[in-house]
Amino acid sequence: MTVSNRRQILAGLSAALSFSAAPAALLAQQPETQPAPAPTPPQPRFGxxxxxxxxxxxxxxxxxxxxxxxxxxxxxxxxxxxxxxxxxxxxxxxxxxxxxxxxxxxxxxxxxxxxxxxxxxxxxxxxxxxxxxxxxxxxxxxxxxxxxxxxxxxxxxxxxxxxxxxxxxxxxxxxxxxxxxxxxxxxxxxxxxxxxxxxxxxxxxxxxxxxxxxxxxxxxxxxxxxxxxxxxxxxxxxxxxxxxxxxxxxxxxxxxxxxxxxxxxxxxxxxxxxxxxxxxxxxxxxxxxxxxxxxxxxxxxxxxxxxxxxxxxxxxxxxxxxxxxxxxxxxxxxxxxxxxxxxxxxxxxxxxxxxxxxxxxxxxxxxxxxxxxxxxxxxxxxxxxxxxxxxxxxxxxxxxxxxxxxxxxxLDSSDLHPGGRVINTYQAKPKALGSGEPVTDGARRFIVDFAGGDLAYHLKQPEKVEIVPSIAYGRINRAFIVPNPKTEGFRAFIDIVVEPGQLAEMRAFLKSGDKTLTETWSYPWRPEA
Incomplete structure (x- = not known):
């Protein structure tokens, strides 16, 4: 509707209001056979x-x-x-x-x-x-x-x-x-x-x-x-x-x-x-x-x-x-x-x-x-x-x-999906963790905390939970998880070796049997040349 059209409609409404307030004698003079005015078509609305x-x-x-x-x-x-x-x-x-x-x-x-x-x-x-x-x-x-x-x-x-x-x-x-x-x-x-x-x-x-x-x-x-x-x-x-x-x-x-x-x-x-x-x-x-x-x-x-x-x-x-x-x-x-x-x-x-x-x-x-x-x-x-x-x-x-x-x-995205979520990602130089196994030169350890979803339930039988890691353009030396009662979830450790200057792409998630328990953690890493 244009402004001019809107003004015309408003003017018409004013005239109609004036007409309705006219004396009854004046209204009586109108021919009974006068056709009713055609309804004004609706004006387009901006959209x-x-x-x-x-x-x-x-x-x-x-x-x-x-x-x-x-x-x-x-x-x-x-x-x-x-x-x-x-x-x-x-x-x-x-x-x-x-x-x-x-x-x-x-x-x-x-x-x-x-x-x-x-x-x-x-x-x-x-x-x-x-x-x-x-x-x-x-x-x-x-x-x-x-x-x-x-x-x-x-x-x-x-x-x-x-x-x-x-x-x-x-x-x-x-x-x-x-x-x-x-x-x-x-x-x-x-x-x-x-x-x-x-x-x-x-x-x-x-x-x-x-x-x-x-x-x-x-x-x-x-x-x-x-x-x-x-x-x-x-x-x-x-x-x-x-x-x-x-x-x-x-x-x-x-x-x-x-x-x-x-x-x-x-x-x-x-x-x-x-x-x-x-x-x-x-x-x-x-x-x-x-x-x-x-x-x-x-x-x-x-x-x-x-x-x-x-x-x-x-x-x-x-x-x-x-x-x-x-x-x-x-x-x-x-x-x-x-x-x-x-x-x-x-x-x-x-x-x-x-x-x-x-x-x-x-x-x-x-x-x-x-x-x-x-x-x-x-x-x-x-x-x-x-x-x-x-x-x-x-x-x-x-x-x-x-x-x-x-x-x-x-603020809270926890209900977007029902599974466990990554809440922390850390990285450090690998340690043997008491196993006596030597640490590979140039290896890097990534520590990932998974929590939420059904993980608190699976803490009662943690041996049934396993990590599924993968890497492109590098190799995984070892990967394991431990229960993390502080977060009511699990902490995953992933040790990788990548050639200097090469970009590796890592992925990992937790499962129990055939059931996926968490989202997939994804992370790139490139060791300095």
Whole structure:
């Protein structure tokens, strides 16, 4: 529905109301045989297919980068930009008694491409106009007024997640196609992205951007908010629909339609970005009283065959890419399993409350791989972990590509699968452990703690439990398990020998008879040359 059409309808309603208030004598003069007016046809309501049509149209035209910011904004550093804050009392979406609130991010610093944000009320989208009185600029002063058509860097939605009296941040969209969502008692850590192109290919990565958003104004009592987004880049345009459900584990249902401008060989669907600096399995950096620093500590994959895989994250010396070949993967995610404050000892950053993001594809995603990209980082300020689904077939221009998935933000992932889980991974130089057996030169020992599932039950007869290890590009010297009453599970020891410079891939799980008791631990290791 256009604005002019809506005004015509409102004018018609006003006339009708005036007519109904006319004197009875006037009404009596109307001919009894006058035909009743034809009902006004319902006007179209803005929705996902309108964004799809926009994406299809712009894909047929050359890509145009967004306008440049005024110089005073482009010169802001992070601290100055952060000093510009939205005034909470001017939050949007409060009409109709909605339980949601919207606040805008001011452009500047790294956020140099302003975006348009619309609110959809009664099916009609209306842009949110930029106004300086929406913001508190703190110590920042500008010599000239900023343009009235400036736009925004992004926005965030608030909802009473943790306290019915307080509007907590629920989801934010800012920077390229990045977004982050929270559930109850969670603190921001990792990020999701709309799309990844060329991730892990040096010098070839392209960052599509969300250039326009539409937020449906929720009604009173609504437990869901809907956001539409228009994505654009040199290689592709796309339409996105986000149904956001705030909860203990908040859920985002996502539908996507992509329109390539050119062939895309390396596409990443449902990409996640996180940080792993140091942990119990990777102590390359340990000159800190905080023994672990990470937003996520592992990649979890649920395969089409039903196998669950756990891959601890690392901070490698050079970029590393691991692929888990799949077709129609059931789920994958970057997880934060370690929830023990004493392992982090950070009073401000609360790493133990960083959420895990679990991705569940909707429909047939076909052949492809779950890909994990690990980049080296020298501190905890850089995101150096990427996980995504990479389709086997390239995306070709002239063809529409649709897919959907569900993203869940959670603290406790123990109920995602019923089996035992990996809770610790360590490595050390092997010891004989009293057997008198000599230790092989160059051998490395990996110690893996399995807990949960049915393992506490099997502790009553531990001799029936065995480890099933395997290795590619190396050899296993020995592997054994011992009961671990501290975790109500088992501790596995795997001694391997690998040629210097060779990358080995290890796997191990526990079983009793023919029954698999745990997920599969997966870990790469390369001894220094």
């Amino acid at each position: 996902f297919e309108d964004v799809v049509r926009r994406a299809r149209e712009i894909a047929a035209a050359p890509y145009e980068p967004g306008p440049n910011l005024p110089e005073p904004l482009s010169r802001l550093d992070f601290d100055a930009w952060r000093d510009i804050r939205f005034r909470p009392e001017r939050a949007l979406l409060a009409q109709n008694g909605s339980g949601f609130r919207m606040q805008m991010f001011h452009p500047g610093f790294l956020f140099t491409r302003p975006v348009t944000v619309n609110i959809v009320r009664d099916g009609v989208p209306t842009p949110v106009p930029y106004s300086s009185n929406l913001f508190d600029y703190g110590r920042i002063k500008f010599e000239k007024p900023l343009p009235v058509n400036l736009g925004f860097a992004g926005f965030r939605l608030h909802y009473p997640l943790n306290d019915p009296r307080i509007f907590d941040e629920l989801i934010s969209f800012i920077g390229a196609s990045y977004f982050r969502v929270l559930g109850r008692e969670q603190r921001y850590g990792l990020s999701a992205r709309g799309l990844a192109i060329g991730a892990g290919v040096p010098g070839a990565e392209e960052f599509p951007v969300f250039r326009e958003f539409w937020v449906e104004a929720p009604m009173a009592g609504a437990e869901r908010v809907t956001v539409y987004a228009l994505l654009d880049s040199a290689s592709v345009s796309g339409a996105y629909q986000f149904h956001v459900y705030p909860d203990v584990d908040s859920v985002v249902d996502i539908s996507v339609a992509l329109f390539p401008r050119k062939t895309i060989e390396k596409l990443g669907l449902a990409p996640l970005t996180s940080m792993f600096f140091t942990g119990e399995n990777d102590r390359r950096f340990h000159d800190d009283f905080r023994t672990e620093l990470h937003d996520s500590d592992g990649l979890m994959v649920h395969s089409r065959t039903g196998e669950w895989i756990w891959r601890p994250l690392r901070n490698p010396r050079q970029q590393a890419v691991s692929s888990f070949v799949e077709s129609n993967v059931r789920g994958f995610g970057l997880m934060q399993r370690d929830r023990v404050f004493e392992h982090y000892q950070d009073l401000d950053l609360s790493y133990e409350f960083r959420p895990s993001y679990w991705i569940e594809p909707q429909g047939d995603w076909g052949e492809g791989v779950v890909e994990l990209i690990e980049l080296p980082t020298g501190d905890e300020t850089n995101d150096n972990i990427v996980a995504l689904w990479a389709p086997k077939a390239p995306l070709e221009p002239g063809r529409e590509f649709r897919f959907g998935y569900k993203l869940t933000a959670l």
